[in-house]
Amino acid sequence: MANIRLSNISKRFGNTDVLNGIDLDINDREFVTLVGPSGCGKSTLLRILAGLESADTGTVSIDDTDVTRIRPADRNLSMVFQSYALYPHLSVAQNMLTPLKLRDLSFPQRLPLIGPLLAKTEYKTLYQQIKNTAQILKIENLLDRKPGQLSGGQRQRAALGRAMVRDPLAFLMDEPLSNLDAALRVHMRSELTQLHQRLRATFVYVTHDQSEALTMSDKMAVMMKGKILQYGPPDEVYHNPQTIDVARFIGSPAINIIPGSTDETGCVSLFGKSLETHVSYPHSTLHIGLRPEHLSLSENNGNSFPGIIRHIENLGSDLFYHLETEGMSQRIVVRSSQSEGKRLPLGSLTYFKAQKNKLLIFGESGNRLTVKSQKLAEVA
Amino acid sequence: MSNFDTSQRIFRFSSSEAIKHVILIFGALIVLLPFYVMLSYSLKAPAEIMQNTGGFFGTQEPFRDDYCIKLGNAVADCMVTPWIYNYQTAFEKAPLLRYLLNGILVTFSIFFIQVVIALPCAYALAKLRFWGRETVFALVLFCLLIPVHAIALPLYIMLAKLGLTNSYAALVIPWTISVFGIFLMRQFFMTIPDDLIDAARMDGMSEYSIIWNVMLPSAIPALMAFAIFSVVAHWNDYFWPRIVITGNRDLFTPPLGLREFKGDADGDNFGPMMATAVVIVTPLLVAFALAQKRFIDGITLSGMK
Ligand SMILES: Nc1ncnc2c1ncn2[C@@H]1O[C@H](COP(=O)(O)OP(=O)(O)OP(=O)(O)O)[C@@H](O)[C@H]1O
Ligand SMILES: [Mg+2]
Numbered sequence: 001m002a003n004i005r006l007s008n009i010s011k012r013f014g015n016t017d018v019l020n021g022i023d024l025d026i027n028d029r030e031f032v033t034l035v036g037p038s039g040c041g042k043s044t045l046l047r048i049l050a051g052l053e054s055a056d057t058g059t060v061s062i063d064d065t066d067v068t069r070i071r072p073a074d075r076n077l078s079m080v081f082q083s084y085a086l087y088p089h090l091s092v093a094q095n096m097l098t099p100l101k102l103r104d105l106s107f108p109q110r111l112p113l114i115g116p117l118l119a120k121t122e123y124k125t126l127y128q129q130i131k132n133t134a135q136i137l138k139i140e141n142l143l144d145r146k147p148g149q150l151s152g153g154q155r156q157r158a159a160l161g162r163a164m165v166r167d168p169l170a171f172l173m174d175e176p177l178s179n180l181d182a183a184l185r186v187h188m189r190s191e192l193t194q195l196h197q198r199l200r201a202t203f204v205y206v207t208h209d210q211s212e213a214l215t216m217s218d219k220m221a222v223m224m225k226g227k228i229l230q231y232g233p234p235d236e237v238y239h240n241p242q243t244i245d246v247a248r249f250i251g252s253p254a255i256n257i258i259p260g261s262t263d264e265t266g267c268v269s270l271f272g273k274s275l276e277t278h279v280s281y282p283h284s285t286l287h288i289g290l291r292p293e294h295l296s297l298s299e300n301n302g303n304s305f306p307g308i309i310r311h312i313e314n315l316g317s318d319l320f321y322h323l324e325t326e327g328m329s330q331r332i333v334v335r336s337s338q339s340e341g342k343r344l345p346l347g348s349l350t351y352f353k354a355q356k357n358k359l360l361i362f363g364e365s366g367n368r369l370t371v372k373s374q375k376l377a378e379v380a
Numbered sequence: 381m382s383n384f385d386t387s388q389r390i391f392r393f394s395s396s397e398a399i400k401h402v403i404l405i406f407g408a409l410i411v412l413l414p415f416y417v418m419l420s421y422s423l424k425a426p427a428e429i430m431q432n433t434g435g436f437f438g439t440q441e442p443f444r445d446d447y448c449i450k451l452g453n454a455v456a457d458c459m460v461t462p463w464i465y466n467y468q469t470a471f472e473k474a475p476l477l478r479y480l481l482n483g484i485l486v487t488f489s490i491f492f493i494q495v496v497i498a499l500p501c502a503y504a505l506a507k508l509r510f511w512g513r514e515t516v517f518a519l520v521l522f523c524l525l526i527p528v529h530a531i532a533l534p535l536y537i538m539l540a541k542l543g544l545t546n547s548y549a550a551l552v553i554p555w556t557i558s559v560f561g562i563f564l565m566r567q568f569f570m571t572i573p574d575d576l577i578d579a580a581r582m583d584g585m586s587e588y589s590i591i592w593n594v595m596l597p598s599a600i601p602a603l604m605a606f607a608i609f610s611v612v613a614h615w616n617d618y619f620w621p622r623i624v625i626t627g628n629r630d631l632f633t634p635p636l637g638l639r640e641f642k643g644d645a646d647g648d649n650f651g652p653m654m655a656t657a658v659v660i661v662t663p664l665l666v667a668f669a670l671a672q673k674r675f676i677d678g679i680t681l682s683g684m685k
Contacts, residue, residue: 083573087580098580
């Protein structure tokens with residue numbers, strides 16, 4: 001199908017830089033998610049890729065052909081919009097017929113009334129294509145309805161259908177699930193993933209919901225303020241964030257960021273306790289990132305830190321304790337499984353410990369610092 | 381019990397509602413009075429009109445048609461029933477059918493061309509980004525303020541120089557660009573989501589095809605509203621046809637037909653004149669009655685959510 005390459009894309013609207021030199025390589029058949037907070041330029045980037053917006057600098061190429069100056073329709077991409085954007089006056093079948101007609105039929109054949117008479121066989125094959133697509137999406141019984149007579153989920157499918165019928169090189173989707181209710185959204189997530197496997201097409205998916213990005217994509221690009229901060233498989237981005245912003249954005253509940261420091265040898269300490277972990281050179285201030293699942297409640301011993309329970313979040317399978325610790329305005333979130341036994345009461349003092357090999361250490365500027373084991377540091 | 385309650389609520393007398401209705405009914409009566417007079421006169425004999433007798437329908441007693449006698453016919457042959465006489469004269473003395481056809485041709489040509497021009501303009505002003513768009517829109521608003529009568533003379537001179545007076549073109553061309561239409565449609569297009577247009581672009585539509593295949597069908601309610609204003613205004617227009625159609629009676633529009641009965645040698649002939657007026661307003665009233673629901677949707681622009 002298609003690989004897509006965006007290089008050095010920049011865009012300004014008036015005086016605001018929306019995109020700053022974006023480079024992105026999308027391989028054939030990959031499901032790539034663009035994720036980032038609202039207003040970071042995801043939609044703009046997708047629209048530039050689609051050709052609906054022109055970039056100030058940079059090039060877009062599909063299958064190694066430069067398409068920067070090519071009309072959206074001729075790029076052979078299809079797009080699913082957040083609002084679905086179905087033609088309100090046409091039935092679902094006619095909505096799906098529109099892109100096919102425009103691609104496959106000549107002008108006289110597209111005319112109403114006369115067209116179907118002129119090109120009977122062509123229309124037949126087109127309707128067959130529509131039926132096949134409708135079958136995949138299970139919307140055969142909705143083909144005669146107008147968009148106004150469909151539920152949100154059905155509209156979503158119809159919009160997908162319109163995007164799918166013409167067999168595009170790639171699918172672009174701009175928050176296609178955000179208008180659905182929570183249960184349907186989770187269901188559609190898995191359907192989209194299945195659809196991706198079935199169609200074996202390239203998907204570029206925009207979302208501000210990190211859980212969608214984590215569950216669905218082969219690769220995700222975390223965007224902030226018009227830049228791609230990190231691009232890689234979800235696991236990689238989750239476990240190995242390159243900057244503190246990525247670490248903060250990905251993960252729910254959010255990662256705990258605790259200020260720390262090093263001694264003159266570069267040994268990192270947290271709440272005044274040495275962690276037996278070294279960074280390459282001394283820092284006066286550091287940010288130490290610890291995901292809630294890498295913290296656990298423990299006995300009061302030499303390796304644990306005290307905290308007062310201020311809030312308990314019960315997610316059924318897990319409990320998240322929000323602890324108040326000395327010198328931190330932010331609460332520290334610790335995960336504990338339900339099976340870990342007794343629920344501690346609010347306001348009680350408890351202790352927690354960290355898995356040292358899971359520490360994410362960021363310098364003052366927010367960049368990730370490489371961690372060296374104590375032994376290596378000693379050798380150095 | 382609960383049924384009883386709701387029915388009570390529905391039929392409860394509300395003095396503020398009653399006052400509103402009294403005022404509205406009073407207003408409606410004032411508006412309808414000329415129509416009542418028009419209809420009544422179109423049925424009555426000249427004497428009854430002059431003396432204001434005979435009620436709404438008149439007595440319908442046959443009277444003597446002086447013009448017929450002047451032509452040398454016997455008095456017995458010239459006795460006519462008033463309402464038949466009025467309507468017959470309306471159609472005979474003036475080629476009223478021809479005027480009606482002219483009216484239809486002119487109003488519909490005007491409306492058609494107005495739409496063909498206004499939709500692309502409105503689309504560009506509402507949905508395309510180009511340098512100077514706001515200025516152009518400001519100019520559109522400014523043009524809304526120009527009264528027709530102020531530019532009638534220059535327009536007439538231009539048409540005369542082009543040798544177009546006394547032609548259908550003279551009746552149609554000056555109205556083909558409707559700034560009101562552009563303004564109205566632009567306001568409506570603003571409410572159509574950009575995504576819909578982008579989706580059409582992705583599907584491969586050209587900008588013109590977007591206008592006719594996406595914007596136009598969504599804009600039907602607004603277009604209906606515009607149709608009312610445009611068709612009513614140009615169907616009823618007396619001023620402009622009076623200026624540019626000077627000689628050729630074949631080009632008269634219905635309102636000009638009314639002149640046929642004005643200031644004749646034998647005085648004003650109100651019966652046939654009012655009969656003509658009835659014939660002229662009837663198409664609009666019938667059209668309104670047929671499409672009443674759509675018209676009201678159009679005016680309130682509530683057809684789209
Ligand atoms: N046509 C435009 N004119 C001016 N500014 C624009 C335009 N389109 C987008 N912007 C600005 O560009 C920035 C990025 O917009 P964009 O729609 O790409 O954000 P996003 O990442 O998709 O956000 P969201 O998650 O809310 O959809 C925003 O600050 C927005 O205000
Ligand atoms: Mg967006």
